[in-house]
Amino acid sequence: xxxxISIATILVLAIATVTIMQIYYRKGIEQSSQEFYNGLPVNIxxxxxMYDTSTPEQAIGISDYVFVAKVNEIIxxxxxxxITVETGLFSSETITTPYTFYxxxxxxxxxxxxITSEPIEYMQYGGINEDGESYTFMEGTExxxxxxxxxxxxxxxxxxxxxINVTEPNRRVLLEDVN
Numbered sequence: 001x002x003x004x005i006s007i008a009t010i011l012v013l014a015i016a017t018v019t020i021m022q023i024y025y026r027k028g029i030e031q032s033s034q035e036f037y038n039g040l041p042v043n044i045x046x047x048x049x050m051y052d053t054s055t056p057e058q059a060i061g062i063s064d065y066v067f068v069a070k071v072n073e074i075i076x077x078x079x080x081x082x083i084t085v086e087t088g089l090f091s092s093e094t095i096t097t098p099y100t101f102y103x104x105x106x107x108x109x110x111x112x113x114x115i116t117s118e119p120i121e122y123m124q125y126g127g128i129n130e131d132g133e134s135y136t137f138m139e140g141t142e143x144x145x146x147x148x149x150x151x152x153x154x155x156x157x158x159x160x161x162x163x164i165n166v167t168e169p170n171r172r173v174l175l176e177d178v179n
Contacts, residue, residue, distance in 0.1 A: 015089070019088065019089055037135050037137070037142055037143075038135070040128075040133060040134050040135055041133075041134045041135070042134065042135045042136070042137055043129070043134060043135065043136040043137075044136075044137060044138075044139050045125075045126070045136060045137065045138050045139065046138075046139050047138065047139075047167070047168075049168070053168045053170050053171060054170060055170055056151070056153065056170050056171065056173055058170075059153045059168065059170050059171040060111065060153055062155075063111065063153035063154060063155060063171065064111075064112055064154060064155050064156050065109070065111060065112035065114055065152070065153070065154045065155075065156075065164065066109075066110040066111035066112065066151070066152070066153045066154075067106050067107070067108060067109050067110055067111075067112070067114055067151075067152055067154075068106075068107040068108040068110070068149060068150070068151055068152075068175065069104040069105060069106050069107060069122070069149065069150055069152050070104065070105045070107055070147070070148070070149050071102055071103075071104050071144045071145060071146050071147065071148055071149075071150065072102070072103040072104060072105060072119055072146065073102065073103050073146055074100060074101070074102055074143070074146070075101045075102060075103050075121065076100075076101050077098050077099065077100050077101070077127045077128055078098070078099045078101065079096035079097065079098055079099075079129075079130045080096060080097050080099060081096060081097045082094050082095070082096045083095060083096075095129075095130075096129075096130055097125070097136065098126060098127035098128060098129055098130070098135075098136055099123050099124065099125060099126070099127065100123070100124045100126060100127035100128075100143060101121055101122070101123050101124075102121070102122045102123075102124070102144060103119045103120075103121065103122075104119060104120060104121075104122045105119050105120075106120060107149065110151075111153075114164070120164065121163070121164070122152070122154070122164050122165075122166075123157065123163045123164060123165045124141075124143070124144065124165070124166060124167075125138055125141075125165070125166075125167040126138055126141060126142075126143075126167075127143065138167050138168065138169065139169070140168075140169030140170075141167075141168075141169045141172075144172070145174075148174060148175075149174075149175040150172050150173060150174055150175060151172070151173040151175055152166060152171070152172050152173075153166065153171040153172070154166050154171070
């Protein structure tokens with residue numbers, strides 16, 4: 001009986017020690033290589049594409065729409081695609097993917113025909129996470145700036161194809177000189 005209790009105690013202590021070490025190790029890595037946006041940590045998403053979008057010139061060919069737009073405001077952030085991930089030995093959490101929605105004015109259509117007479121919604125992969133304590137962005141992107149003009153090479157997204165979306169960084173270009 002004493003041997004069994006001793007072995008069980010050693011096993012519990014070993015498991016607890018390994019779990020605590022993993023938590024501190026992960027936190028150390030996150031803190032040492034963490035990027036920040038608006039004072040909050042950023043989770044970076046990476047993707048591999050079946051087409052070349054390494055430059056805006058390459059991205060134009062595969063885009064449904066190419067246009068110059070002025071960003072009016074951020075309307076909302078939706079959190080989609082919930083998944084449950086293991087966070088510890090006996091714990092898990094549900095995480096979602098943030099999508100930021102903007103009101104934009106299409107100033108000039110270059111490819112495709114979007115409405116220019118009134119603001120439209122534009123969706124970007126990434127934004128503030130549901131916990132409000134961090135952001136998620138595609139590598140090389142961040143939120144669009146309100147009041148700024150961009151050249152946007154967008155795709156349609158969603159079940160009905162009604163959402164205008166961009167994920168890759170080379171498919172949106174800040175225009176310094178709008179003229």
